[in-house]
Amino acid sequence: MPLPVSSASLPPVPALPAMTAVTPAHRKAAAEFEAVLAGQLVRQMFESMPRSDMGGGAAEEIFRSMLAERVGDSIARHGGIGVARSVEVALERAGGAK
DSSP: OOOOOOGGGSOOOOOOOOOOOOOHHHHHHHHHHHHHHHHHHHHHHHHTSOOOSSOOHHHHHHHHHHHHHHHHHHHHHTTOSSOHHHHHHHHHHHHOOO
16 A cells, blocks of 8 residues: 655755756766666566566566667657756766866
């Protein structure tokens, strides 16, 4: 049973800094990180789903893994899950504009 959560009980979310120039390398790294993260989330979701009628075994595991990776890539390309911008900011702070 899910626990009831109200917005009043949650701490405020800090705002991200205003958009600044982000190096193409940092933007690419952040997008790739978000795609991998989304793929891992999808993979975990797949683990909770019943196995299909594909016969199971190694082939199905490989297919599920590849599918989760591709779904993660698609999620990142179509707006993502909101992680890339935070990663961009962190990379800019850590490495500066290079």
